[in-house]
Amino acid sequence: MKVLVVAVFAVFAHAQQFKCPPKDGFYEDSNQCDKFYECYDGIATPKLCPDGLVFNPAIKKINKCDQPFSVECGDRIELQPAQPTELCPRRNGFFAHPDPKVCNLYYICVEGISTKQPCPPGLHFEEETGTCVWAKASGREGCDASETMVLKDGFRCPKEGQVDSNGQLVVHPKYPHPNDCQRFYVCLNGIEPRDLGCTTGEVYNDETQKCDAPENVTGCEDWYKDDQVPSKPPSNKKQ
Incomplete structure (x- = not known):
């Protein structure tokens, strides 16, 4: 608490030294990146961005506090004391x-x-x-x-890679999903896994490495049989 009081005192003390430009607006502090001044009729009111954010004069909105990676602070390296929580070194x-x-x-x-x-x-x-x-x-x-390099379902790209019919290493090899006929994996550059899927009505064909009709893929012929819309029952109405 004592540190915060000292910091607030320093903010207001420095405000007495800051001279507002002729035009009203918001202006950065010369030393502290998360500190700025609101000038109105030549009177400077010191402001602090929320902990973790810094002043960005390029923002046209009234709220001019931004993420540090979006602002070039230069020599204005000072910041307010951090207010950390369990997983947040600063509040924002x-x-x-x-x-x-x-x-x-x-x-x-x-x-x-x-x-x-x-x-x-x-x-x-x-x-x-x-x-x-x-x-x-x-x-x-x-x-x-x-x-x-591992997906949520545990898949990771095989270290040995994959070769084509000419014995050449496949740059982005594909692999079938072990339990889902509609899904398959792609290993970008042989190392980065992606979980992809065919459109509804098609299944992955490991032989052609393309999406195909279920009847063309052994073991996946009946993959969509439970999704079929039941046919309309015959009408009992007498003609």
């Missing part, structure tokens, strides 16, 4: 998983409430940009690759 923002080995998960924090988000398979969360990027581009070390 996009943050990496606290376990450095888990690179494919991150948290979106809004007023101290966290929501866990997964990156697509093969991607890692990059805190500097607040986005998921290719694992190599993230520069994160010590990550558990198995966390990023």
